[in-house]
Amino acid sequence: MADDMDESSKIDKEREQIPEYLKHNIGFLLNRTSRHLREDMGQALQPLMLSVHEYAIMRIVEMRLGETQQSVAERYGVDSSTMVEIVDRLEERALLTREKNAQDRRSYTLLLTPKGRKTLSRGKRIADVVHKKFLAPLSDVEREMLYVSLAKVISERARQGNK
DSSP states (O other): OHHHHHHHHHHHHHHHSOOGGGTTOHHHHHHHHHHHHHHHHHHHHGGGTOOHHHHHHHHHHHTTSOSBHHHHHHHHTOOHHHHHHHHHHHHHTTSEEEEEOSSOTTSEEEEEOHHHHHHHHHHHHHHHHHHHHHTTTSOHHHHHHHHHHHHHHHHHHHHTTOO
């Protein structure tokens, strides 16, 4: 039985080895990293019954980075029908509300409810733990370099008019 576990562990490690030809493939590396982080976050958020997308939308609403449902969708990078589904689920669970926008009656302003703020607070603590564990293989300097480098690429894309 111990041999089976050793063999299983060996196979998992072999799968995670990055082939030499992909070690400098930015698309592969970012995609794989993103997938692993989403999986870790998804598992960690399960006790709160939150998906990664729901958590992200709630964070954007909390930080007031998008006042309307449409601007939150644009900031997060989802289409309007996906956004409606996410907001419907959050609203059904009384984690946020949709209110008619006073400036534009055709749009909605999203607001966290007290229950939503409490749930999000727990979610942020969970996310902090996941992020620390996820980035544990990096030194403090490497972590900071990663943040700065990715932010620089994103900022340059935004400066060029690309989202």
